[in-house]
Amino acid sequence: MQAAYYLENGAARDVLQVGEVETPAPVAGEVLVRIHASGVNPSDVKSRRGAPGRAKAFPQIIPHSDGAGVVEKVGDGVDAGRVGERVWIWNGQWKRPFGTAAAYIAVPAAQTVPLPESVDFDAGACFGIPALTAQHAVTVGESVAGQRVLITGGAGAVGHYAIQFAKMKGAEVITTISSPQKADHARAAGADHVINYKTEDVAAVVQDITGGGRVDRIIDVDFGRNQSLIPTCLKPGGFVVVYGSNDMAPPLQILPLFVYGPCVQFFIVYELTAEARAKGIADINELIASGGMRHTIAAKFPMMDIVSAHELVESGTAIGNVVIHP
Numbered sequence: 001m002q003a004a005y006y007l008e009n010g011a012a013r014d015v016l017q018v019g020e021v022e023t024p025a026p027v028a029g030e031v032l033v034r035i036h037a038s039g040v041n042p043s044d045v046k047s048r049r050g051a052p053g054r055a056k057a058f059p060q061i062i063p064h065s066d067g068a069g070v071v072e073k074v075g076d077g078v079d080a081g082r083v084g085e086r087v088w089i090w091n092g093q094w095k096r097p098f099g100t101a102a103a104y105i106a107v108p109a110a111q112t113v114p115l116p117e118s119v120d121f122d123a124g125a126c127f128g129i130p131a132l133t134a135q136h137a138v139t140v141g142e143s144v145a146g147q148r149v150l151i152t153g154g155a156g157a158v159g160h161y162a163i164q165f166a167k168m169k170g171a172e173v174i175t176t177i178s179s180p181q182k183a184d185h186a187r188a189a190g191a192d193h194v195i196n197y198k199t200e201d202v203a204a205v206v207q208d209i210t211g212g213g214r215v216d217r218i219i220d221v222d223f224g225r226n227q228s229l230i231p232t233c234l235k236p237g238g239f240v241v242v243y244g245s246n247d248m249a250p251p252l253q254i255l256p257l258f259v260y261g262p263c264v265q266f267f268i269v270y271e272l273t274a275e276a277r278a279k280g281i282a283d284i285n286e287l288i289a290s291g292g293m294r295h296t297i298a299a300k301f302p303m304m305d306i307v308s309a310h311e312l313v314e315s316g317t318a319i320g321n322v323v324i325h326p
């Protein structure tokens with residue numbers, strides 16, 4: 001089969017290759033999925049680059065954890081009725097060498113989720129990381145129903161879904177963006193208030209919006225920079241859910257943490273418990289069924305052009321998800 005792969009960490013154009021590799025065969029408990037769309041996430045790009053803590057663990061890596069396609073074969077012990085099923089995939093290349101940037105992937109059947117007919121494969125290739133991360137960030141801990149939630153980076157792939165889940169769960173959503181185009185994008189997802197964090201004083205605008213109050217929860221894309229929002233925007237004892245940080249070793253301001261006593265929850269979507277992931281999948285299905293789930297595909301590339309796909313994700317300029325088509 002045709003697949004994209006790398007043998008060494010490095011820049012996309014230096015290490016990514018497209019070529020013939022052996023088509024996998026599903027072993028017991030696995031399904032073989034013909035990939036229609038493979039999602040490219042910042043995590044895939046960081047792993048390919050060999051970012052700190054992400055040294056290459058296998059000789060050959062087919063990148064990308066997210067993808068969607070059709071079950072073509074099943075291994076022993078898997079219901080043969082799954083052949084022909086449209087599915088989306090989670091953790092395709094987490095602690096495994098061969099991800100979704102290929103014509104086929106063989107994965108444990110449990111890592112494939114039925115993809116409703118109303119959702120196309122490109123959108124399905126955004127669920128494993130962006131949608132599940134967003135859902136967990138909104139739902140971990142106490143309910144956000146009736147609460148005010150500040151979502152930083154609301155035009156991001158995760159942020160955009162987080163707005164949708166927060167609205168679905170009954171929150172008032174304030175989000176930060178960096179341009180009028182991103183403001184429109186966040187509003188279209190349901191954000192009640194948008195703040196341009198590059199041109200406005202976020203804390204002052206939050207004060208205006210809340211009538212001098214503060215938010216109950218912050219869902220944060222960049223903890224290194226946004227920890228300053230804890231003393232200025234969060235209610236004492238409020239909840240902060242951190243799923244990203246551009247700086248992996250930022251100076252930590254301890255005093256405000258003592259004074260405001262936030263509960264700070266870090267997590268990585270790859271390591272969700274089975275229970276949390278099941279809840280995430282249920283909420284994704286509920287949002288789809290409501291007819292109100294919005295997906296944004298920023299760009300599509302043929303697999304041959306995977307270098308451009310990685311470079312676009314790395315540039316941070318895409319609004320929405322980048323997918324490749326094997």
Ligand SMILES: NC(=O)c1ccc[n+]([C@@H]2O[C@H](COP(=O)([O-])OP(=O)(O)OC[C@H]3O[C@@H](n4cnc5c(N)ncnc54)[C@H](OP(=O)(O)O)[C@@H]3O)[C@@H](O)[C@H]2O)c1
Pocket residue numbers: 041042043129130133152153154155156157158159176177178179197221222225226242243244245246267268269270316318320
């Ligand atoms: N923990 C997990 O399981 C998990 C899961 C998914 C993603 N992540 C991480 O989360 C980050 C975002 O992923 P993504 O797929 O959503 O990327 P993305 O689509 O590029 O979105 C990131 C968004 O955040 C905005 N942003 C960047 N710095 C910001 C800041 N300091 N304050 C407010 N907004 C800021 C960006 O826009 P502007 O630069 O224009 O503001 C952009 O809209 C990445 O670092 C990724 O590795 C972690």
